[in-house]
Amino acid sequence: MSALQFEFDLDPNLVIDPLKITSVVSSRSFLGGNWLVQTKHKLFNEPEVKKWFLPVDCSYWNIQVFTTVDAGTVIPSHQHDEPVLRHILSGSMELNGELLEAGDWVIVPANFKYGIQTRDGYKILSAYHDNCAECKWESLSKLPLGKI
Template sequence: MKEIHERLSTYLDRIERLSLPFDKQGVVISTNFENKELLVDGDDDRIIKEPILYPLFQHNMFYMVSVPAGTVVTPHKHDENIFRLIVKGSLILNKKHKIEAGTWFAIKADSTYEITTEEGYLSFAGYVSNCRTRRMETGLHGIKRISSAKTSKKKPKKANKAFNTDSLLRGICCAKLYAPLQITPLAGRLRSAG
């Protein structure tokens, strides 16, 4: 077998040549076409790499979404394309497409869709720039907000004008306001300010 070096340019070319357009309902499902350009690992022919024939690079935000058994997601739509790869479990999309683990699908912007699941599912979900969510009471990813009564009343130190410490703190979930800070791999290095 001829060895090739997969590059971004060959990957993009493959997506342009082989990806399917959205159907009338604004849906693309990976099982609706056969990807004949499977790749094997450079060192072990038993390891298969199947390119996802969808432009994931248009998405900027990714989440692992866990949906419990018996959930019905009523008809709705997004103002941007969305992507889902089912990692575990299964769902029924638009009352007719059974989507099982290992299958991905995309919904075109402004296309109405609905989901039902008897067993629940875990998906890798991609959004372009808008993911409607609410924070859980305990915060996200094990980060809890310290009550205002426990925060320090000390005057903040003057920031070095050459280095914006406020931006840095906001960028790491504002370590002085959240505890415990449990974001891997920094969890071992950053400590709660509380």
């Protein structure tokens, strides 16, 4: 964690290390989906604005990529050589059957197979490291996309 002053109730040992997880972790599964209670910024008390901390050590990632996917798209099962963090900004998607909607986040561990489908389409902000094979465009895979 940073040397900056932060205060929240989450046990620092529960902060997710993306390099150590072995299964998908999402805002719906972490702490039974009740992570907002323990990550509220206690030093920020403006009633009109609420702030929470993402319970993830994000120091690994240094590239942010926006992606838009059309309604009805199926992205077949694949994996990345690094953990990937995704924030769903709008729309919805199912990742290995788990429904994720706008406001949710998900971390897929390195070398973990997953597929995505979306009935409505979605926009996400993904975090990668600059060593990511996918981000080195010469090795970008051409997955055969499907339709629902």
